[in-house]
Amino acid sequence: NCYSNYLNGKELPAIEFGDFQDKLPNARSNGNRAGGCIYAQRMRPTKYEIVSQSCVVPPESCEKSRYRTYDGSCNNLENPGWGIPQQPYKRLLPFNYADGISKFPVSVTGEELPNVREISQTAFPDKVVQDPKWNLNAQQWGQFVSHDMSLTASTDSNAVCCDANGQLGPDAFTDPVCAPIIIPSNDTTHGPQGTQCLNFVRTVTTRDRNCTSSDAPAQPISVVSAYMDLSMVYGNSESQANELRSFQGGRLLTVVRDGREWPPQNPNVADNCGRVELSDEPCYLTGDSRMNQNPQLAILHIVLLREHNRIADSLAALNPSWDDEKIFQEARRIHIAENQHINYYEYLPVFLGNDYLVKHKLIYPEAEGYVDDYDPKVDPAVSDEHATAAYRHFHTLIQGYLHLITEDRQLEAYTRLSDWFNRPIIVEVRDFFDKLTLGLISQPQSLRDQFWDSEVTQYLFRRNRTFGSDLRSLDIQRGRDHGLGNYIDTRSVCGLPVPTSFQDMTDYISQPNVDILATIYKDIRDVELFVAASLEESAPNTEVGPTFLCLLAEQFYRTRVSDRYFYENGADPEIAFTLDQLRSIRSGSSMARLLCDNADKIQFMQPRAFELVSEGNVPVPCDSLPKIDLSLWQE
Numbered sequence: 001n002c003y004s005n006y007l008n009g010k011e012l013p014a015i016e017f018g019d020f021q022d023k024l025p026n027a028r029s030n031g032n033r034a035g036g037c038i039y040a041q042r043m044r045p046t047k048y049e050i051v052s053q054s055c056v057v058p059p060e061s062c063e064k065s066r067y068r069t070y071d072g073s074c075n076n077l078e079n080p081g082w083g084i085p086q087q088p089y090k091r092l093l094p095f096n097y098a099d100g101i102s103k104f105p106v107s108v109t110g111e112e113l114p115n116v117r118e119i120s121q122t123a124f125p126d127k128v129v130q131d132p133k134w135n136l137n138a139q140q141w142g143q144f145v146s147h148d149m150s151l152t153a154s155t156d157s158n159a160v161c162c163d164a165n166g167q168l169g170p171d172a173f174t175d176p177v178c179a180p181i182i183i184p185s186n187d188t189t190h191g192p193q194g195t196q197c198l199n200f201v202r203t204v205t206t207r208d209r210n211c212t213s214s215d216a217p218a219q220p221i222s223v224v225s226a227y228m229d230l231s232m233v234y235g236n237s238e239s240q241a242n243e244l245r246s247f248q249g250g251r252l253l254t255v256v257r258d259g260r261e262w263p264p265q266n267p268n269v270a271d272n273c274g275r276v277e278l279s280d281e282p283c284y285l286t287g288d289s290r291m292n293q294n295p296q297l298a299i300l301h302i303v304l305l306r307e308h309n310r311i312a313d314s315l316a317a318l319n320p321s322w323d324d325e326k327i328f329q330e331a332r333r334i335h336i337a338e339n340q341h342i343n344y345y346e347y348l349p350v351f352l353g354n355d356y357l358v359k360h361k362l363i364y365p366e367a368e369g370y371v372d373d374y375d376p377k378v379d380p381a382v383s384d385e386h387a388t389a390a391y392r393h394f395h396t397l398i399q400g401y402l403h404l405i406t407e408d409r410q411l412e413a414y415t416r417l418s419d420w421f422n423r424p425i426i427v428e429v430r431d432f433f434d435k436l437t438l439g440l441i442s443q444p445q446s447l448r449d450q451f452w453d454s455e456v457t458q459y460l461f462r463r464n465r466t467f468g469s470d471l472r473s474l475d476i477q478r479g480r481d482h483g484l485g486n487y488i489d490t491r492s493v494c495g496l497p498v499p500t501s502f503q504d505m506t507d508y509i510s511q512p513n514v515d516i517l518a519t520i521y522k523d524i525r526d527v528e529l530f531v532a533a534s535l536e537e538s539a540p541n542t543e544v545g546p547t548f549l550c551l552l553a554e555q556f557y558r559t560r561v562s563d564r565y566f567y568e569n570g571a572d573p574e575i576a577f578t579l580d581q582l583r584s585i586r587s588g589s590s591m592a593r594l595l596c597d598n599a600d601k602i603q604f605m606q607p608r609a610f611e612l613v614s615e616g617n618v619p620v621p622c623d624s625l626p627k628i629d630l631s632l633w634q635e
């Protein structure tokens with residue numbers, strides 16, 4: 001077994017779900033799995049086991065509760081700390097640090113890996129290609145889902161790695177938190193500006209917190225709950241949730257402006273919106289610190305905030321005897337169920353394909369009763385390969401110009417994304433909330449391809465400067481920061497054919513793109529996961545290549561079966577919805593209804609709201625869309 005070489009006889013943690021090890025359709029008939037063995041010689045001897053180590057002390061014991069905790073503790077009664085914030089990402093592959101501890105990976109030649117900005121510019125050029133089928137909402141909802149599940153821990157160090165003018169700071173090469181991205185002198189955007197670097201600060205690890213022994217690899221930490229529990233709405237701790245609650249009628253706090261409800265103002269505008277000079281503008285407070293990052297994300301946050309309050313108001317009217325706490329927790333519980341249903345049955349099929357999800361037991365479209373697939377042995381932790389490579393691949397879907405669309409679906413205006421990073425005020429202007437929402441469902445997302453939009457590759461977070469950062473470069477650099485395993489080893493762990501030469505990679509990657517990889521990297525063992533897997537052609541009926549399909553499905557499978565509170569689970573009557581309630585959640589939860597119910601005045605919506613309008617998906621009156629029957633919660 002090739003795997004055994006990796007860890008001195010210890011098997012790699014196998015990817016274990018459903019009948020996953022089935023081969024994916026392979027363009028080359030004679031996929032060569034044995035090739036994996038040649039990489040063994042490269043692995044340095046390792047003394048460690050890949051286990052999650054953490055300084056976080058989980059509760060010693062748990063009380064069974066009808067409701068989830070905010071931090072996810074006690075979801076797993078045997079392992080109360082599973083899935084809670086401030087824990088390391090799960091690793092599917094061994095760490096690939098150059099020194100086995102924390103240094104950026106290097107080439108097998110011993111040299112540095114190629115410059116990430118150069119890779120970004122060469123392999124993933126700026127170009128806008130429209131998706132013929134899926135709308136911008138499919139892109140945007142994905143970011144929202146990703147924020148529910150992970151967030152890299154950021155340092156509170158004041159080190160200046162690369163300053164606001166793109167010049168190397170005093171700490172650039174001396175402070176271990178710094179890993180600035182160096183701009184090649186021939187860079188067409190930044191070269192003429194004299195920009196030296198893009199800022200990059202390393203993720204905080206278990207090692208930084210003295211939670212790992214000195215010779216063990218540093219494990220990057222995620223600071224939010226891993227469960228799909230709407231932590232970006234409700235926060236990741238009881239104290240955070242308390243700041244967001246109004247404690248009246250089970251509602252979340254809102255402020256009313258212009259007759260509409262908005263999230264409360266963030267007390268820390270400098271950190272969350274970075275615009276002290278514009279501190280009179282809205283900078284919102286929700287369960288997730290990233291909510292102000294872009295207008296479309298802010299819209300989804302506001303939609304879900306309003307959805308909680310809509311459910312709470314209905315429950316309060318139906319059950320006058322319920323107190324604030326009961327209404328709040330029941331509304332939260334229904335809201336999370338609705339969200340899980342949309343994610344698994346409407347959103348994930350767009351990218352991972354319905355058949356694939358059914359086959360690998362991520363969804364059960366035929367189920368009429370409960371689906372009791374909860375498995376207490378499964379760890380909910382988000383894998384680093386998922387969060388730092390696979391799921392970030394959908395950054396390719398981002399559109400740089402946001403459409404404002406009227407109710408009769410005419411393009412009224414468009415606006416530049418980089419004008420509105422961390423400046424959500426645009427959603428409150430006139431009737432822009434509805435017009436941006438209609439833009440989400442009417443504008444195509446950018447095609448899943450190797451091309452990216454320059455608004456995030458040349459202008460990211462530019463504020464009032466001409467140019468900004470590059471998300472593509474950040475993604476590649478973050479993979480190195482976390483010591484992710486390389487592309488071929490990841491294919492091996494996924495049970496996919498393992499290439500032994502660049503030419504072998506043509507099974508999933510087009511010849512011209514393999515040629516690009518061969519010019520970038522000196523050796524196939526240097527080829528990075530994010531880079532090569534992003535260049536794979538889509539697996540049949542999916543919007544993603546085979547390697548990322550494996551990593552995404554592995555994650556979303558675990559996210560589902562590790563969650564004792566998953567809405568389809570009926571094993572514990574204290575937690576389960578009644579069958580009538582479950583059926584109503586299944587038939588009445590939809591992206592379309594969610595937007596209809598919580599936008600300002602939108603009256604018409606296409607039923608499949610991740611899909612562009614087409615002959616089979618025409619806008620219908622909002623009232624005609626199925627909805628959850630909340631009277632089933634009347635006591």
Ligand code: HEM
Nearest residue numbers: 139142143146150151152294387391392394395398474478
């Ligand atoms: C306008 C849209 C978006 C912007 C501006 C954006 C920006 C960013 C930025 C700046 C980071 C951190 C980069 C770093 O320093 O490592 C990040 C991380 C990430 N993004 Fe996006 N993103 C967007 C959309 C998306 C979408 C559509 C998805 C997935 C469907 C996604 C998934 C992720 C994931 C999984 C991470 C890592 C989360 C973590 O564990 O910390 N993003 N994004």
